[in-house]
Amino acid sequence: MFSLANKTVIITGAGSGIGQAIAVLFAKQGAHVEVLDLKQEAAQSTVDQIKAAGGSGCGRACDVGNYAEVKALFDEVAKTHGKIDILVNNAGIAHIGNALNTAEEDMDRLHRVNIKGVHACAQAALAHMTAVNKGVILNMCSIAAQMGLADRFAYSMTKGAVLMMTYSIAKDFIKQGIRCNCIAPARVHTPFVDGYLAKTYPGQEAEMFQKLSEAQPIGRMAKPEEIAALALYLCSDEASFVTGSSYPIDGGAVNLR
Structure with missing residues (x-):
């Protein structure tokens, strides 16, 4: 179960943390993993782990908020491997502050990475997935999209947008065989x-x-590996009936407080 053999996967923000755990696990399950991170050395560190375990991976520096850069990179991956089967939109940045003390530059920075970055990558992947009527997109959301968290004004705003982008993509492309879900972790x-x-x-x-x-x-x-396990299920063929859903993985944070 949960084999990703012969799948080409792109994972953003995979140079550390949750993204790295997902990349290593997906490679272990047989996928070729394109590891994207803002810093090339971080991406390569994850690829080194993948190859040390006998997996297949390639590390690339990428600014997810740059549409032209993202499109060119995704087109290159599709040309090299013939397809893009799975996209994991994991790249994101945090911010601490409320509506009063969050500055305009803070809003712009989070919007560029957490919202535009998800859109740019989804758009670039969909261009190839719609050509073959098949594909999976998994977005990294947060419990912040569903409940009030103190001093997380801008961050919560962006994760609310990720949740709605997930539902919208799932709705718009369900007839083309493309699934889209998101994971909503608590603190990891x-x-x-x-x-x-x-x-x-x-x-x-x-x-x-x-x-x-x-x-x-x-x-x-949570441990990053626990998030990765849920990501594996949602991106695998075993989850072929699952789309348009947000999966909490929160240790009871939303419903058991």
């Missing part, structure tokens, strides 16, 4: 979390890590 233990704690709470990292973990009903943060 990634390098971003460690960096945030080191910057914001120097000397108190362990204490604050425990506090953030216990804020979720299940009592801990």
Whole structure:
């Protein structure tokens, strides 16, 4: 089950964290994985892990907010491998702030990556998927799209847009054999979390890590590999009847508070 043999997959923001875990798992399941990240060295680090395990991957630097760059890269992947079977829109950035103290430049930065980036990549992938009436798009959303989180004004706004883009793509392309879903995680233990704690709470990292973990009903943060497992299901043929859905993976954060 859950084989991705002979599939060509593009994963954005796959140089670390959730994206890296998805890339490594998908390669393990037989896919050729195109690892995209803003930084080439980060993308290559993930590819090194993939190849060390005997998988197939290629690392590419990509600014997902640049439509022309995204289109050219996706066209090249499709030309080289003959198709694009799966797109995982994982690239995204966070921001802490409310409606009063979120600056215009903050809004522009999050809009460019979290909204335009998802659209640019989906558009570039759909150009090839619609030609063969087959494909899967998986977007990385967040529980922030469904519930109020303190000091996450701009971030929540962008994830709400991701949720609606997911539903819209699923609706518009269902007759062409293309599925689109999204995953809505709660807090996941990634390098971003460690960096945030080191910057914001120097000397108190362990204490604050425990506090953030216990804020979720299940009592801990998710592991990137747990998100990757759900991504694998949704992108596999076993999920061929699943489209237009948002899957929470949140340790009870939405419904058990």
